[in-house]
Amino acid sequence: MGLRTLQPRNWTPPKGYANGIAGRGTIVIVGGQVGWDERQQFESDDFVAQARRALQNVVAVLAEASALPEHVARMTWYIVDKREYLASLRALGQAYREIMGTHYPAMTAVQVVALIEDRARVEIEVTAIVPDPENSQQ
Numbered sequence: 683m684g685l686r687t688l689q690p691r692n693w694t695p696p697k698g699y700a701n702g703i704a705g706r707g708t709i710v711i712v713g714g715q716v717g718w719d720e721r722q723q724f725e726s727d728d729f730v731a732q733a734r735r736a737l738q739n740v741v742a743v744l745a746e747a748s749a750l751p752e753h754v755a756r757m758t759w760y761i762v763d764k765r766e767y768l769a770s771l772r773a774l775g776q777a778y779r780e781i782m783g784t785h786y787p788a789m790t791a792v793q794v795v796a797l798i799e800d801r802a803r804v805e806i807e808v809t810a811i812v813p814d815p816e817n818s819q820q
Contacts, residue, residue, distance in 0.1 A: 684753075684811065685703050685704070685753065685755060685811060686705065687700045687702070688700070688702030688703060688704055689701055689702075696786075698778075698786055699757075699789035700786050700788050703755040703756065703787055705755055705811035705813065706811070706813065707753075707811045707813040708747070708812040709809065709810070710744060710747040710753070710810040711807075711808075711809050711810075712740055712744060712807060712808045712809075712810070713743075713807055714760065714805040714806065714807045715737075715805065715807070716736055716797065716802040716805050717731065717733060717735040717739075717803065717804060718801075719735065724799075724801045727801060728803075729761075729766045729767070729770050729774075729803045730770050730774055732802065732803045733777060733778075733803075733804045733806070736804055736805065737778065737781040737782060738781055741782070744808070751782040751783050751785055752783060752785040753810040753812050754782070754787045754810045755787050755788065755809055755810060756789075756809040757788070757790075757806060757807070757808045758791075759789070759791040759792070759804060759805075760804065760805040760806075760807075761791060761793055761794070761803070761804050762794060762795075762796060762802070762804070763803070766803065767791065767793075
């Protein structure tokens, strides 16, 4: 796949994310995706439903560059309610695995006061690295 997880030897392995990722190839940057559909309409105010849709939107944008979820090197989550996020971890993890698989990039989650879209509960941005053909065997 061309991406390599960076994990210091004496550190406890993280769960659900990587401390770092290294790779070489075409960089794909996906701007913040919220949990609305292709017509920019929210179908739910539920946090997990919006996160699921935001992840689906990320995958759709990645596909435009022939990138796959396993090419994601970095993911940032902007959430409006830390408690809502923490209370949803089990369902959120299930939704993540259904859409993104078991590849866990370097991740950051940040609680923000608000998002630009008033109904948005979460916004997700990613950076992916699509390996060059000569690097795909790494």
